[in-house]
Amino acid sequence: MKKFFCEINKKEISYLSLIRDLNKRKEYKYVSNHNDFYLIFRDIVASLLNDSKIVLIDSDLSQNEVEKLNIFSDELQRIYKCEYPDIQDIDDLLTRLTIPRNKWRVDLFTSGTTGVPKKITHTFDSITRAVKISPDKKADVWGFAYNPTHIAGVQVFFQALLNLNTIVNLFNLKKDDIIKSIDYYKITNISATPTFYRLLYDGSKKFENVKRVTSGGEKLDSKLFNLLQSMFPNAKILNVYASTEIGTLFASYGEYFVLKESLRDKIKIIDNELYVSSEYINNDDNDLAQDNWYKTGDYVEVISDNPLTIKIIGRINEIVNIGGYKVHLSEVEEAINSLPFVVNCSVYSKRNSVLGNIIMCDVVLKEKSISEQDIHKFLSSKLQPFKIPRIINIVEEIKTTRTGKVQRI
Incomplete structure (x- = not known):
């Protein structure tokens, strides 16, 4: 049956x-x-x-x-x-x-x-x-x-x-x-x-x-x-790119999205932010788009213009100011997750009276012998000093949202 x-x-x-x-x-x-x-x-x-x-x-x-x-x-x-x-x-x-x-x-x-x-x-x-x-x-x-x-x-x-x-x-x-x-x-x-x-x-x-x-x-x-x-x-x-507002738009077999020619006039990138044609927004929600374009809030890097190839870096609202420098939290997260002894991590910011914000991180490790100092040492060869989390908490699990994503505190 x-x-x-x-x-x-x-x-x-x-x-x-x-x-x-x-x-x-x-x-x-x-x-x-x-x-x-x-x-x-x-x-x-x-x-x-x-x-x-x-x-x-x-x-x-x-x-x-x-x-x-x-x-x-x-x-x-x-x-x-x-x-x-x-x-x-x-x-x-x-x-x-x-x-x-x-x-x-x-x-x-x-x-x-x-x-x-x-x-x-x-x-x-x-x-x-x-x-x-x-x-x-x-x-x-x-x-x-x-x-x-x-x-x-x-x-x-x-x-x-x-x-x-x-x-x-x-x-x-x-x-x-x-x-x-x-x-x-x-x-x-x-x-x-x-x-x-x-x-x-x-x-x-x-x-x-x-x-x-x-x-x-x-x-x-x-x-x-x-x-x-x-x-x-x-x-x-x-690897699928989608959102609640537009549904599924494009996909790739890896972290780089090579966009079909048919999508060329359906998307545009302004100041590294991805915009999508309002035709992908349901008619009941046209107020989400302005001048026939919907701002996705996603920060992207253009890898190639022909064919148009992009990499999703993260959300615009995840860019924080650290002592005058702009830092994308997902860039820090990717660097930490690339370490061989890391299972998963969550990177977030906290207000600071001197720097404006400081970066913090919760991390789940494969090896219990690894310390916070070890992580700092490994990151020093991957990130500029102002991007390295000031505080690293070694935890048993990473909290997730109702949708199953990493929860940023």
């Missing part, structure tokens, strides 16, 4: 069970904020079959956080009754899911790490722009390593759903359970943040069943790319 959604040691739900559930309930929660991934997925499918709007938010938001999203208590309690006819079988489900949907919308919210989260509305076409449907993808098994209420999770969900693939939850699991899930369910495809892959890597374990690995949401550096090649020896490794 074709499996729809699985969680190791918890549940296995088939597509037939999903269909029975959809036929029995014929309703969904308008603001879907379940802490059960299956219930969120069921709500999305029901809203799609009903060709009506759905809003996705995190289950652990406080009342104050919800109010900042302009979502009111009556909306949180609202249940949409659906009018779609009974689904006959899996083929009927797939046929209905691929029918053009003109009214369906999904409201998502940015992570809000730099302020109040922004509401972004997507249509079916914009959310599935990068989805590929083909017979050779029918046997794919997806390791689901994103939050299902954010853009990356929704995109992976539709890639799996529209090919009738099995989805296996890997998000927020312990490392041993992730490894067990990949092996037990013979996962073939994984899409996750670089932080997820760094935490998974142990230097010896190889996942030979995995044939495609996608990294997104954070910068992919050359060290991690090499680690992915070692960890997934039979996989194609894809």
Whole structure:
């Protein structure tokens, strides 16, 4: 029986069970904020079959956080009754899911790490722009390593759903359970943040069943790319550029993005910031663009002009002033992560009355014998003195955000 959604040691739900559930309930929660991934997925499918709007938010938001999203208590309690006819079988489900949907919308919210989260509305076409449907993808098994209420999770969900693939939850699991899930369910495809892959890597374990690995949401550096090649020896490794506002825009097999000629007039770079044509912004969100261009907030380096090749350095708002010098925190982070004894790190700044800011770092090490002084010594050959963190904290784990990215304190 074709499996729809699985969680190791918890549940296995088939597509037939999903269909029975959809036929029995014929309703969904308008603001879907379940802490059960299956219930969120069921709500999305029901809203799609009903060709009506759905809003996705995190289950652990406080009342104050919800109010900042302009979502009111009556909306949180609202249940949409659906009018779609009974689904006959899996083929009927797939046929209905691929029918053009003109009214369906999904409201998502940015992570809000730099302020109040922004509401972004997507249509079916914009959310599935990068989805590929083909017979050779029918046997794919997806390791689901994103939050299902954010853009990356929704995109992976539709890639799996529209090919009738099995989805296996890997998000927020312990490392041993992730490894067990990949092996037990013979996962073939994984899409996750670089932080997820760094935490998974142990230097010896190889996942030979995995044939495609996608990294997104954070910068992919050359060290991690090499680690992915070692960890997934039979996989194609894809680096994706995407955002909540525009969805997936382009991808590469490494840290450098060689842009297709068709994108030449769709993007521009001003003062190292990436701008994207407003045509990639859903019509409901045109206020995000100015003069037909959307400022992404991403700082890029142009490697070559012909063909146009860029490298994502990090976010503009991660540039801090240290004693009159501008420092990009992701540059420091990349240097620290390149050290052979480092598993992962988080670099952040703290206000200082003399320098304006100082750089600090939390770091997880492979070797317990390494000290803060050792790290400073290694970094002295990689970074200018003002870029080296003043304070380095050796920690057991790096805190992550709700979307699975490194949390900068």
